[in-house]
Amino acid sequence: MCTGRVDLAFILRAFSNGMDGVFIGGCWPGECHYITEGNYIALSNMHLGRKLLVHMGVNPERLRLEWVSASEGIRFAEVMNDFSKKVKELGPLGKGEGIDENGLKLKFEAVNNLIPYIKLVERERLRVPFKSEEECNKFFTSDEVDRLFQELIGDKLEMSQIMALLRERPLSTGEISEILGVEPSEVSSQLNSSARQGLVDFDESQMRFFPA
Numbered sequence: 420m421c422t423g424r425v426d427l428a429f430i431l432r433a434f435s436n437g438m439d440g441v442f443i444g445g446c447w448p449g450e451c452h453y454i455t456e457g458n459y460i461a462l463s464n465m466h467l468g469r470k471l472l473v474h475m476g477v478n479p480e481r482l483r484l485e486w487v488s489a490s491e492g493i494r495f496a497e498v499m500n501d502f503s504k505k506v507k508e509l510g511p512l513g514k515g516e517g518i519d520e521n522g523l524k525l526k527f528e529a530v531n532n533l534i535p536y537i538k539l540v541e542r543e544r545l546r547v548p549f550k551s552e553e554e555c556n557k558f559f560t561s562d563e564v565d566r567l568f569q570e571l572i573g574d575k576l577e578m579s580q581i582m583a584l585l586r587e588r589p590l591s592t593g594e595i596s597e598i599l600g601v602e603p604s605e606v607s608s609q610l611n612s613s614a615r616q617g618l619v620d621f622d623e624s625q626m627r628f629f630p631a
Contacts, residue, residue, distance in 0.1 A: 423457020466559035
């Protein structure tokens, strides 16, 4: 299967199901068997997936992409041994980052709910016809992409996490901040914006927010 068919949803589903690491192996750039140049699509999804993991507090090295041709059996074995060693060093998903099981489940639930939107953003704002791996890497590590990610995806991901929490029980700004590890000012800003949109309400008697 072409690596271009490795959907971002597949990667996140693997982590959601408890996998400690995800490895993607594909043809070398310039050697794709299809006119779509699927390996560049895979490279873009890897960068985007890593940005999502960082935003959730998960070590991005748990997701790895390597180019390995069918004739490179020895290289494939070396790469897989190295990746396996790295994942063992990182420890179990969540525990290695100091995120409890419920908190980790919440974060992946939030990002999975946004997958259709994230894929739309990738297609409309982040998909560029690259001519080299270096060009793709430079693009995804640029300040402009970081700004777009935070503006178009990061803020919505934070609100998705907050809404997932509030569906469980009413919470105060401080409680949400402590659970998510986000500054209270950021939580307050998200809640105020959501309140104006009619997504959340505030119970003055309990001093807590709940879904509208």
